[in-house]
Amino acid sequence: MKSRLFVTLLIVAMLGLFSSCEEETPFSPNQPGSLEKGGQNAGTGNVTAMTWNVYVGADVDAILVAPIDQIPFVVGGAFADLYDTDFHLRAVAIVDQIAEHNPHLIALQEISLIRIQIPGDFMIGNPVAAEQIEFDYLDILMAELATRGLDYEVGAKVQNADVELPMLNPFTYSLDDVRLTDYDVVLVRGDVAFDNPTAVNYGTYLSVPIPFMPPIDILRGYAAVDATVGQMTYRFVSTHLESFDEGFRLAQADELLGELADETLPVILAGDFNSPAPDGQTYNFLTSEFEDAWVHNVLPNEGDGNTAPHAYDLLNPTANLTRRIDLVLVRTPNPHPGSQPIGPVQATVIGDELQDRTAGSLWPSDHAGVVATLHLRGTK
Structure with missing residues (x-):
């Protein structure tokens, strides 16, 4: 898909040149915009957004359904x-895509912090939480960006589920504890001004009962910033909705739209929504207020935009993505009468081609990502 991107953009540019004698459309790239005091926008603006669920790296769902006496073994296998x-x-493969597409704003999900305790104390009530860092995905990713000379910073992050369980350590065969803390993150390119970072957990979340243990609470939430690209300011949101249950997923989406109900900026809502387009119930609920950027895609030969799933071990020899659940959704306030709130979109799926894999033939994630260049209208 990437090899077609330059040619397509060249065609779009040529079409713009040949039509330059006609009346400018609301989405002409040279039409000026202005940023009024208080963050109110006028005119149109272009912004490139990326979203990617980067995957914890193990089938944690298997833990949630394991018999109680098998949990240490299943957790050890996941470790x-x-x-x-x-x-x-x-992270190298993910940063390859960031370097190629150079997005202004990046929404990341399943950014994981893995900590261990040796020996574990979970079986005696877990009086001390595990704190020894084994993997810090955000640190690893930011270090790789810095190594490449790519200037991004963390604009906002929300801590979601924080779960500690016993495991039979597969390397030492000792009974240890492992702790997974999950985050959604917004990364902002260095030349993009931002403020108003926000981190919110949804009040509705799945709680999985475990016999003789505390329940596992699967907290979800969103991270957001106000980001100014060119002369327009956007509210950019990263989120990851519940995967197990449509009712919880729909309730979280309802909370999210409620949080954004009074937002006066154009909103870019990006993430893993776990509700397949075009028929998912939560997808249709969200798109009753937001535009699905992929529907407006003008790039040819991009297929259905499917983003999931790769195999849990990331070693599937070919991509067989059957669900479009990773989305970029947009909403613009106060559209001009008769005008479209969103112009042509240049969108592509990333992490779905064999050349996107690591040197060891791992896919970058069990999800593909999405990059979209958006042309959005501000307020009247």
Whole structure:
């Protein structure tokens, strides 16, 4: 898909030249915009956004359904998987895509912090939480960006689920504890001004009962910033909705739209929504207020935009992505009468081609990502 991007953009540019004698459309790239005091926008603006669920690296869902006496073994197997799906290698492949597409704003999900305790104390009530860092995905990713000379910073992050469980350590065969803390993150390119960072957990979340143990609470949430690209300011949001249950997923989406109800800036809502387009119930609820950027895609030969799933071990020899659940959604306030709130979109799926894999033939994630260049209208 990437090899077609330059040719397509060249065609779009040529069409713009040949039509330059006609009346400018609301989305002409040379039409000026202005940023009024208080963050109110006028005119149109172009912004490139990326979203990617980078994957913890193991089938944690298997833990949630494991029999109580099997949990230490299943958790130990998942811990071993983290080494096999090495995020150090995958971060290189993810940053390859960031370097190629140079997005202004990046929404990341399943940014994981893995900590261990040796020996563990979970079986005696877990009086001390695990604190020894085994993997810090955000640090690994930011270090790789810095190594490449790519200037991004963390604009906002929200801590979601924070779960500690016992494991039979697959390397030492000792009974240890492992702790997973999950984050959604917004990265902002260095030349983009931003403020108003926000981190919110949804009040509705799945709680999985475990016999003789505390329940596992699967907290979800969103991270957001106000980001100014050129002369327009946007509210940019990264989120990851519940994967197990449509009712919880829909309730979280309802909370999110409620949080954004009074927002006066154009909103870019990016993330893993776990509701497949075009028929998912939560997808249709969200798109009753937001435009799905992929629907406006003008790049040819981009297919259905499917983003999931790759295999849990990331070693599937070919991509067989069947669900479009990773989305870029947009909403613009007070559109001009008769005008479209969103102009042509140049969008592509990333992490879905064989050349996108690591040197060890790992896919960068169990999800593909999405990059979209958007042409959005501000306020009247």
